[in-house]
Amino acid sequence: MTHQECINCKTTYGIDEIIYFCKKCGDILEIKLDFKELSETLKGSDWLSKPLSVWRYRDFMPIHEATKVVTLNEGGTGLHRSERLGAELGLKNLYVKNEGENPTGSFKDRGMTVGVTKAVELGARHVICASTGNTSASLAAYAARAGIKCTVLIPSGKIAYGKLSQAMIHGAKVLQVKGNFDQALEFVLKLAEKHKDIYLLNSINPFRIEGQKSLGYEICEQLNNQAPDRIIIPVGNAGNISAVWKGMTEFHTLGFIKTLPKMTGIQAVGSAPIVQAIKTNSDKIIPVEHPETVATAIRIGAPVSWKKAVNAIHESNGTAETVTDEEILDAQKILARIEGIFVEPASASSIAGLKKLVKNGVISKDERVVCITTGHGLKDPDTAVKMSEKPVEVEAEMKAIEDALGLKRQVILAR
Numbered sequence: 380m381t382h383q384e385c386i387n388c389k390t391t392y393g394i395d396e397i398i399y400f401c402k403k404c405g406d407i408l409e410i411k412l413d414f415k416e417l418s419e420t421l422k423g424s425d426w427l428s429k430p431l432s433v434w435r436y437r438d439f440m441p442i443h444e445a446t447k448v449v450t451l452n453e454g455g456t457g458l459h460r461s462e463r464l465g466a467e468l469g470l471k472n473l474y475v476k477n478e479g480e481n482p483t484g485s486f487k488d489r490g491m492t493v494g495v496t497k498a499v500e501l502g503a504r505h506v507i508c509a510s511t512g513n514t515s516a517s518l519a520a521y522a523a524r525a526g527i528k529c530t531v532l533i534p535s536g537k538i539a540y541g542k543l544s545q546a547m548i549h550g551a552k553v554l555q556v557k558g559n560f561d562q563a564l565e566f567v568l569k570l571a572e573k574h575k576d577i578y579l580l581n582s583i584n585p586f587r588i589e590g591q592k593s594l595g596y597e598i599c600e601q602l603n604n605q606a607p608d609r610i611i612i613p614v615g616n617a618g619n620i621s622a623v624w625k626g627m628t629e630f631h632t633l634g635f636i637k638t639l640p641k642m643t644g645i646q647a648v649g650s651a652p653i654v655q656a657i658k659t660n661s662d663k664i665i666p667v668e669h670p671e672t673v674a675t676a677i678r679i680g681a682p683v684s685w686k687k688a689v690n691a692i693h694e695s696n697g698t699a700e701t702v703t704d705e706e707i708l709d710a711q712k713i714l715a716r717i718e719g720i721f722v723e724p725a726s727a728s729s730i731a732g733l734k735k736l737v738k739n740g741v742i743s744k745d746e747r748v749v750c751i752t753t754g755h756g757l758k759d760p761d762t763a764v765k766m767s768e769k770p771v772e773v774e775a776e777m778k779a780i781e782d783a784l785g786l787k788r789q790v791i792l793a794r
Contacts, residue, residue, distance in 0.1 A: 392408065399571065605637075614646050615725065624695060649704075657699040664681075710728070711766075
């Protein structure tokens with residue numbers, strides 16, 4: 380009974396039809412579940428006895444054959460109670476959901492395990508994506524695991540080597556397009572349309588979103604079957620914020636949680652079309668022609684899932700905010716030094732956004748807040764090194780080391 384449905388005109392398509400846009404109106408699609416059927420399935424399922432992971436929710440996923448699941452044991456990431464950071468901001472209940480704990484170091488693994496599994500189920504032997512880094516790293520790993528060909532298109536300019544190296548070592552064919560991410564995405568869309576043997580796995584593919592919605596499920600379960608008051612999440616191509624909202628609303632429909640969180644999206648000042656739409660109460664975005672930010676993972680000027688993201692924010696009575704590169708880097712350093720959680724710049728935008736919204740009185744200090752950090756800090760080690768204190772070289776003797784540490788030498792008197 381599960382099917383694909385256009386988010387605009389509601390035209391439906393079969394669950395196994397390879398389609399990326401609605402044939403009738405051209406909008407994007409989402410997977411619709413039959414909740415009555417799913418409820419009956421769950422009554423006889425042992426899903427609650429399985430470890431916390433994406434595939435704990437196998438019954439919730441639009442996959443037919445369990446034997447074809449392509450997994451690297453993704454999901455089950457930590458929900459860290461952040462008491463010290465919360466105290467500094469005046470928050471009583473702050474949590475960080477650290478997606479950098481996934482196999483390739485980012486939340487993308489949630490979507491790729493389901494997306495690549497669907498590709499294998501459909502008989503695809505070649506997968507493709509456009510990427511600013513994390514998507515390419517994840518797709519390359521899961522394609523390697525599945526034994527299928529992988530091609531990634533990355534934009535010109537700086538790509539964090541922590542991510543690029545992953546795509547390369549996993550054997551993907553990497554093409555660097557002389558343009559930005561949005562142009563690279565246009566090319567992969569055309570390639571997938573022209574060459575039917577190539578399966579597209581950007582977040583425009585609704586099966587990616589199905590995997591990523593497990594992030595919402597996990598948060599609820601880790602909070603003892605309760606939703607937080609607010610979820611703060613970095614927004615680039617906008618697939619993740621809409622995926623988390625989808626997971627939350629599905630758990631709510633099934634009766635597993637009683638309330639829903641306010642979805643709060645954070646974008647960098649130089650790449651903020653969704654924030655601009657929210658703040659002007661517009662029903663469409665104005666793409667940023669030349670997006671720029673140190674947070675390369677969210678350096679996207681024309682997010683393909685913008686409508687889903689705007690809907691999620693509006694439906695949840697949430698909000699959206701921008702942060703500067705300086706605020707992002709400051710938040711990255713604070714999170715690492717106060718909570719011991721090392722994330723890449725784009726991930727730290729959720730923390731930067733939290734600080735700004737608390738300061739502006741948008742977030743109440745009594746709210747239970749979950750900040751999602753989307754990728755590990757080793758994805759972009761160059762940025763971390765540049766903004767940290769440099770190592771101090773000293774002579775190989777105790778006095779030099781004590782002097783460098785500002786330690787006073789103790790004089791031991793002979794008896």
